[in-house]
Amino acid sequence: MAAVQRDLTRRLQEAGLASPLPEARALLMHVLHLDWTGLVLASGRAVTPDERDALEDLLRRRVRGVPLQHLLGEVEWGGVTLRVTGAALVPRPETEVLLDLTLAVLEGRPGAALLDVGTGTGALALAVAAARPDVRVTASDVSVDALRLARVNAERLGLDVSFLHSDLLAGVAGRFAVIVSNPPYLPDADRASATPEVRHDPDLALYGGPDGLTLVRVLMRQAPACLERGGCVLLELDPRNVHVLAAELAGSGWRTEVRADLTGRDRFLLATLAAEGHTT
Numbered sequence: 001m002a003a004v005q006r007d008l009t010r011r012l013q014e015a016g017l018a019s020p021l022p023e024a025r026a027l028l029m030h031v032l033h034l035d036w037t038g039l040v041l042a043s044g045r046a047v048t049p050d051e052r053d054a055l056e057d058l059l060r061r062r063v064r065g066v067p068l069q070h071l072l073g074e075v076e077w078g079g080v081t082l083r084v085t086g087a088a089l090v091p092r093p094e095t096e097v098l099l100d101l102t103l104a105v106l107e108g109r110p111g112a113a114l115l116d117v118g119t120g121t122g123a124l125a126l127a128v129a130a131a132r133p134d135v136r137v138t139a140s141d142v143s144v145d146a147l148r149l150a151r152v153n154a155e156r157l158g159l160d161v162s163f164l165h166s167d168l169l170a171g172v173a174g175r176f177a178v179i180v181s182n183p184p185y186l187p188d189a190d191r192a193s194a195t196p197e198v199r200h201d202p203d204l205a206l207y208g209g210p211d212g213l214t215l216v217r218v219l220m221r222q223a224p225a226c227l228e229r230g231g232c233v234l235l236e237l238d239p240r241n242v243h244v245l246a247a248e249l250a251g252s253g254w255r256t257e258v259r260a261d262l263t264g265r266d267r268f269l270l271a272t273l274a275a276e277g278h279t280t
């Protein structure tokens, strides 16, 4: 087993992958149905021909750019295990900061109503529901396939979340204390330079018009009608356009705060409607 792990690591490294050893271990654990401790304890055992074939198949696909999470079929994110497929974006580590900001905003708001717009795998909605069972969580997406996957994830986790098929906030009834969204925010031109891994995410999840802000501008125009008094919107955006949107919102009755991601790049926007801007 140790030799197989070394060989996998070397071939992943030669293919230019950034984390060859953790990926080699992840593939081995997946094929051998072992956890981390099991893998360590099994270091002396031989790999069967079937297991070797399965590893070769996964390695070939990984080297061609299939995301590791698609090969493993699931990802640990925000304290929950999510099934991932090509139907929705693989949840990103930086979005865990958006989750933390959301949980911070929910502190002191027992029983609050929260809407996750563009839920994808259900990541944000389900992680909030797991951390705060008192919060009434609704998750929406325009993609029927993504919604189907998010429902599967909710069932697997046994979490109580309402799902809504909706184009942004069109037709959304009721008001929410918190609206959170990691919308498609990349400028369309980024499509040309997307890595093979990113090309496995649906375009619908990634691109947000010429400057990346087309969808989020619509969302923010719709938001006042869906927010409770004192409610707020939390957004993940591209560091290239977060201040552009913050300036636009400041000019239209929103108070905004920009927050950085773990690499120090401004990426998140917290927007609160000034009292006089609230629609009743």
Ligand SMILES: C[S@@+](CC[C@H](N)C(=O)[O-])C[C@H]1O[C@@H](n2cnc3c(N)ncnc32)[C@H](O)[C@@H]1O
Binding pocket: 088, 089, 090, 091, 092, 095, 117, 118, 119, 120, 121, 122, 123, 124, 140, 141, 142, 143, 146, 166, 167, 168, 182, 183, 184, 185, 204, 205, 206, 215
């Ligand atoms: C960047 S992904 C975020 C997925 C998930 N929230 C996450 O953080 O991993 C954006 C999501 O927005 C959805 N989406 C795209 N356009 C939309 C629209 N007009 N209305 C609602 N959802 C939309 C996509 O289907 C996709 O699931």
